[in-house]
Amino acid sequence: MESKTDGGSTALAIEELAAIEDEEVLNKMLDKAVDFEERRRIRAALRDLLKKKREKREQERGSRQQDMRQQGLSKGGTTAGGVSTGRASMNQQPSTHKPAVQASSSAAFTRTSGNPAPASAQKCLPAAAPNAKNVKQMLLDWCRAKTEPYEGVDIQNFSSSWKDGIAFCALVHRFFPDAFEYSILNPNKPRENFQLAFATAERLAGCPPLLDADDLVRMQEPDWKCVYTYIQEFYRCLVEKGLVKTKKRP
Template sequence: MEEGPDEGAAVAVSANETSETTPSDTPSGTLTSQQLAAIEDEEVLNKLLDKAVDFDERRMIRAALRDLLKKKREKREKERGSRQDDLRQQALSKAGTGRMGMNRGGQTSNHQHKSHMHSQFSASTTSSLSKTTDSMANPAIATAHQSSPVAAAPNMKNVKQMLLDWCRAKTEPYEGVEIHNFSSSWSDGIAFCALVHRFFPDAFEYSILNPNARKDNFELAFSTAERLADCPPLLDVEDLLRMHEPDWKCVYTYIQELYRCLVEKGLVKTKKKL
């Protein structure tokens, strides 16, 4: 019999068991690629993907979802480009007018203003990320290990791989996300955003996220998970920004907690351990 964790034990993941259901108005039969391409709602495609069991059908749904995300991103980039062109024209127009009255004192003042803007950021102090690492011995996890000391070590390794597989399965349709581990795969914050977006697709627009805006990505993912899933922000954004790669133990702990919160919300189904 397949074993799964209870709410107090380490997270054991069943990647294809979720509470997401296909809307009643979605056809139950296999959809064609043309029909899938006509769907413009990410949530509908995600639910279809969760329900699909046929390999070719899953492949078509994933392709449709990737195309939809790409289409939204391109549309947003086009709109952003138009706004930037308008702003550039306005700036050139103002510069032409202002240059007539520019004096030496004005140039000096502008230089001082820029210097002030560049110097307003300071190094932050040592934070709570190391505390998160030290607290990896989660009381609930420790209790589970104590109750089964012989199976504790191999079970922990198995749970870690199952959780990694679950993350990979849930973020598979998202462009720019490739999860291979609990460290470097999460360094730009995009993977966190994709995982949260999978369960809360209306919370934010994934297609406009910038992998280079690491701070924005971390803050968006953690705040959304806290607001909608009641998942505490165990990771400190400033610590993550200072690191080239996050500590895998810290990321693993956070993903465990997010999974547990999703289970409590009824968004993920898991079997109780007998």
């Protein structure tokens, strides 16, 4: 790829980036890039790619719904059934993982507490350590860096920034881009987003689902200790699989 030696080279680099349609390729390029301007162009290309995929998916969904309406009218039926079927198909992946997430969650929480205490007390492990503050900030910075190209994600803390489930999905998707289509996720469906992220992390990274989607939905904001504990575990699992190399990482 051309470097930014002059206006023509920069334009060529942008055109080359725009021609890449594989999120994983752009993610790897972003991890390797050290030049600030180069990273900025790669992030912009990744955002544009995610946006194009989302728009294409929405267009395809609209076309399918229109075809189903026409089929329903030709058969003398109503259009409601077609729309409902389309929604069920779009949400199929998160819902199929729900029982596994809940079942595994119970086992994981039992390991962290021997008493049948309330769920919220079982899930949140103490984050006390001599350098806990530094580790927490490093982990937050890591999450922010990994999800920076994703639209709709702005990680500022371990609580409110995760309440719609999109940040969890973005973080998991960054390491497993073929696991699901990020561009179709809906921030207004947090339960499905939580289920999708936790089930995918468990299946592909071996990360136990220490959080429960239903509990998170009931909370006005997630308990930061719970989110922090889960992200620590997810990070550890990625390290074990060789997907994250540790130096000064948390």
